[in-house]
Every structure is written in structure tokens, then in C-alpha cells.
Amino acid sequence: MILEVAILNVRSPMESEFEAAFTKASAIIASIRGYISHELHRCIEVPNRYLLLVRWQTLEDHTTGFRRSPEYDQWKQLLHHFYDPFPTVEHFEGVLQYQDNSTQNAEPRVKNLQ
Amino acid sequence: MILEVAILNVRSPMESEFEAAFTKASAIIASIRGYISHELHRCIEVPNRYLLLVRWQTLEDHTTGFRRSPEYDQWKQLLHHFYDPFPTVEHFEGVLQYQDNSTQNAEPRVKNLQ
Numbered sequence: 001m002i003l004e005v006a007i008l009n010v011r012s013p014m015e016s017e018f019e020a021a022f023t024k025a026s027a028i029i030a031s032i033r034g035y036i037s038h039e040l041h042r043c044i045e046v047p048n049r050y051l052l053l054v055r056w057q058t059l060e061d062h063t064t065g066f067r068r069s070p071e072y073d074q075w076k077q078l079l080h081h082f083y084d085p086f087p088t089v090e091h092f093e094g095v096l097q098y099q100d101n102s103t104q105n106a107e108p109r110v111k112n113l114q
Numbered sequence: 115m116i117l118e119v120a121i122l123n124v125r126s127p128m129e130s131e132f133e134a135a136f137t138k139a140s141a142i143i144a145s146i147r148g149y150i151s152h153e154l155h156r157c158i159e160v161p162n163r164y165l166l167l168v169r170w171q172t173l174e175d176h177t178t179g180f181r182r183s184p185e186y187d188q189w190k191q192l193l194h195h196f197y198d199p200f201p202t203v204e205h206f207e208g209v210l211q212y213q214d215n216s217t218q219n220a221e222p223r224v225k226n227l228q
Contacts, residue, residue: 003155005165019209026212037213041117041206044173051119051206053167059158092155092165095133098140099151 001036003092004054004062010082012048018082025078028071029054034061059091115150117206118168118176124196126162132196139192142185143168148175173205 010018022040029035036055043049056062066072080086124132136154143149150169157163170176180186194200 002158003165005155023210026210030212030214035214037211039211040209041119042209044116044205044207046204049204050209051117090160090163091158093158095154095156095164096137096140097151097153098144100144100149 001094002056002059002062003094004052004056004089005092006052006087006089008050008052008083008087009046009085010048010050011084014082015042015048018050018079021078021082025075028075028078029066032061032066032069032071034058034065062091115208116170116173116176117208118166118170118203119206120166120201120203122164122166122197122201123160123199124162124164125198128196129156129162132164132193135192135196139189142189142192143180146175146180146183146185148172148179176205 019040026038029038034057036057038052038054041051041053043051054062066075133154140152143152148171150171152166152168155165155167157165168176180189
């Protein structure tokens with residue numbers, strides 16, 4: 001599993017319009033081979049800043065499969081004009097994840113994602 | 115639910131040592147009131163860069179509850195010397211999440227996290 005990460009700075013005051021377009025665009029990215037899930041979060045400290053997290057089966061599912069697909073043209077058309085500056089996208093591999101056990105005396109559960 | 119986000123640039127070649135310390139430190143943050151879960155991911159393009167995602171019940175559980183706790187001193191002692199530069203931490207609120215339906219003809223499932 002690969003995590004695609006992008007910090008999206010949206011031209012203000014286009015935040016509501018961006019969120020509506022992003023909801024529409026979600027169906028596009030979700031139709032791509034190798035897509036697992038995605039989340040969009042809005043920054044509390046900088047309200048026109050968003051965090052996009054997309055989980056893919058492999059790096060190439062994003063870098064080649066999605067970016068060279070006809071669906072990517074629709075994605076760009078819906079979203080790219082909102083960004084200033086244009087975002088840098090990076091990819092990450094899981095090192096660990098950890099969850100509340102609902103009891104502080106339980107054994108910690110550290111698990112490799114890879 | 116609040117998502118704490120930090121990009122961690124770790125002094126090279128201390129990556130393995132950092133990952134071991136982070137595994138140990140995980141039990142500390144997980145013991146704090148309002149903690150839900152956290153994940154550490156390693157960047158593919160910049161191998162000494164990590165992404166930390168921590169989910170908290172409220173913003174104050176992190177900014178006040180954790181940062182003013184005695185446990186935070188242990189966390190700092192284990193981890194802060196690995197970072198260069200010292201990371202900026204931001205907090206995010208969920209806008210949407212979306213998951214593969216395992217069939218492309220299914221209804222999209224867009225869900226508000228808030």
C-alpha cells in the first residue's frame with residue numbers, strides 16, 4: 001500500500017466551490033485500477049489549506065495508471081484551477097500504525113504496514 | 115475528530131535509529147487522554163522524510179493535554195533530536211472520505227467526517 005500525500009492551497013474565497021468540485025471528482029479517482037481510498041481534510045490554522053491522502057495498491061497505479069489515463073484530464077479540469085501554488089505530491093510507505101486499546105494497561109499494538 | 119499532521123525531516127543516516135525510538139515513543143502518545151490512533155509513513159522520493167498522522171478527539175487533547183503533560187517531556191527526549199529542521203505541526207478536520215466499492219458500478223459513498 002502506497003500513501004499519496006498532497007497539501008492543497010486553494011485560492012480564497014473559493015473553498016466551498018473547491019469542496020463541491022472535489023466531491024464530484026472523487027468518483028473519478030475512485031474508478032482507477034489500484035485505487036483503495038482517499039480522504040480530504042481542511043486545515044484549522046490555515047483555512048484555505050487542505051490535505052489530500054490517497055491510498056493506492058502500488059506507486060505506479062498513481063504515477064502511471066492514473067496520471068496517464070483519460071480520467072486524469074477530467075480530474076485536472078475539475079480541480080487544478082483552484083490551486084495556488086500548484087501542489088507538490090509525495091508518496092509514502094507505512095512504517096507503523098498504532099491504535100488506542102481503550103485501556104491504558106493493555107499491551108501496545110505496533111504493527112508493520114508493509 | 116482532529117487530525118494532527120507533521121512532516122518530519124530526520125537527520126541522515128539516523129533513520130533506523132529514529133524508527134526504533136518512534137516505536138518506543140508510540141506507547142507514550144497512546145497513553146494520553148483523547149488519543150485515538152497514529153501512523154508513521156516514510157517518503158519514497160525523500161528517504162529521510164516521514165509523515166506523522168495522529169488522530170485526536172479534540173484539538174485541545176493535543177495542544178494542551180499532550181503538550182503540557184509530563185509524558186511530553188519523555189516524547190521530546192526520545193524524538194526531538196532527530197529532526198532538522200524542527201517540524202511545523204498543523205491540525206485538520208475531515209471534509210470527506212471515500213473508499214473503493216470493489217465494483218465500479220456501485221453508488222459512490224461520500225461521507226462527511228464531521
